[in-house]
Amino acid sequence: MPKLELHLHLEGAAPPAFIRGLAQEKKIDISGIFDEAGNYRYKDFWDFLKVYEAATSVLTSPSDYARLTRAVLEESAASGVIYSECFLSPDFCGGRDLGAWREYLHAIREAADQAERQDGIILRGIITCIRHFGPEKARETAVCAAETAGDWIVGFGIAGDEKAGKPRDFLWSFDCAREAGLRLTAHAGEWGGPDSVRDALNDLRVERIGHGVRAIEDLVLVDELAERGTVLEVCPGSNIALGIYPTWRAHPIGQLYDRGVKVTVSTDDPPFFHTTMTREYDRLADAFDWDAGVFETLSRTALDAAFCDSKTKTTIAKKLEAAHA
Template identity: 65%
Template sequence: MEFQNTPKVELHLHIEGAMPSEFARRLADEKNISLEGVFDESGGYAYRDFWHFLEVYEAATQVLTGPEEFARLTKAVLEQSAEQGVIYTEAFISPDFCGGGDVGAWKEYLAAITQAASEAERDHGIKSRGIATPIRHFGPEKAKAAALCAAETVGDFITGLGIGGDEKAGKLADFAWSFDCAREAGLQLTAHAGEWGGPESVRDALTLNVERIGHGVRAIEDPALVKELVARQVTLEVCPGSNVFLGVYPRLEDHPITRLMDAGVNCTVSTDDPPFFHTTMTKEYQDLARVFRFDEQVFSELNRAAAKAAFCDEDTRADILKQLS
């Protein structure tokens, strides 16, 4: 099956990580910025492993020097998603990359991003929301600044707080202040865990009372933890292609998504950083159909689960569900 025209909901997409390599090269040329070592011979992003990926990721963001560049990026990413049948997406956006954690600068970046998102909805029919995202390996103090940025701009577009970066840098409990701040401001919460940190990192994330977990797949190694995820109705933002490309699992056949679903865990499907991992939402669906025999009914259930877990208002959720029916 082709799946490109299947309506899709994506909950785990990094706005900077979704930057097409040709977009990054074009901006680098415009601004005379050297991106030596960022690309391979074919023009794609080049890195050795997850930790080198983080370095290359941050190096590529050098071309995003101001609100205008983020507006251009937002339009490019959302147009690309719409071409893959995505009708609603949530993008992780880091205040660290948008003004260095300064609230005033963040508001300028956010105004440009929000305008671009509005234009993408008008032109391509794709709805979107933003999840402000501290970078874990930047440390708890910088995370506090990012959380304050999020708390100051909670509204129609910024609806959540997450945390990304190196799962092995400290404990998520170290970031409790930031998550408490966001919760009190009315933001919904997610956290990257259970990718490289193992099931213990998922337990760590649950101490923050998050509603969703980015990845979370290593929870399968702890049956009691799987039962806890089911009992607490925590939704996993599963990114199968990313997990295989980075070597969390050697093959898609080894990925635990079906075992998690069979155990009753709420799962969704996303691309994470699509150009870095040579994937699209359509490719994710095609690969899951090929390996696990997922059909339109299974994808419909996954998308409805994603819509119900989305960090959006109820009118938007009802509209998404109507498009999925």
């Protein structure tokens, strides 16, 4: 079944073997972030952020990011993903220097174009500021986003520690991105409760919410999301791996879907959470008895919510129609 993924962190999707190999090439010792089986090792969400940044520290050049992009898209295509939007951070790509960011972006785009030719997967970028890096650095990131907005960089968002500051602290950055024509999303309702979702909607005026699942704790908010047509980029395997919910059956995506909220499915940082898009679909089918019709609805929702242009959407729609004919 062809799949669309709207919530994928490029560095977070790096296969552990890829990062280990790159570290060995550069003689950088980051062995402490891996367990005995060679997987990423972390204790909780905040430790996960540290491990994520340690893994990212070996990615130091545009060519590294080109190799990373190919490795990630190869994994995604193997799970049937035909369209992906990934989060990119100039913080990690040239330290928010615009000239350096352009070089990194060029390398990533070249690798993405190669993957599209070879594997048929289409990639677009959403630039994210890192919440726990603070509002001032977010402004620099927003400028990088505004200066490279176009047919490939299609969105702007915010990721990182939801407990660091408030959404309104980043209002300037989101206004800057909006004025540049970028579409907006924000991580909320993962570690923050329902109020974090409300704040992202009201203060930043985003059209999509990354995660957003803790909205289920406030059914008035759930109904509001349904009425507004706000799309949630839900990552069930991530939420379960990090301990937000104990099991797949306990995950609220089923309730949200049943109450009319527009939900999509993504992997977030797949190797960290031992998941793939295929596994997400399989586990959701098992947990909620979802059939092919439900997953087709999810794909249509993702296509409608995608930040890419109409020409790209037409290409994706034809692939979906051919698969579901």
